[in-house]
Amino acid sequence: MKSAEINEKNQPPPYYDAATIHNISLATLHDGIATILTTEKLISNFIE
Numbered sequence: 001m002k003s004a005e006i007n008e009k010n011q012p013p014p015y016y017d018a019a020t021i022h023n024i025s026l027a028t029l030h031d032g033i034a035t036i037l038t039t040e041k042l043i044s045n046f047i048e
Contacts, residue, residue, distance in 0.1 A: 016024075030036040037045070 026036045
């Protein structure tokens with residue numbers, strides 16, 4: 001099976017879309033082992 005073929009039909013329930021997994025991962029990392037910033041915030045920090 002190619003990775004492009006993996007979708008919700010191939011996953012055991014519950015299925016979480018990529019955006020949800022990404023957001024949960026960022027929330028888990030934030031203030032623990034990383035500071036999560038938007039691109040705009042990161043750039044503005046360098047400009048200041």
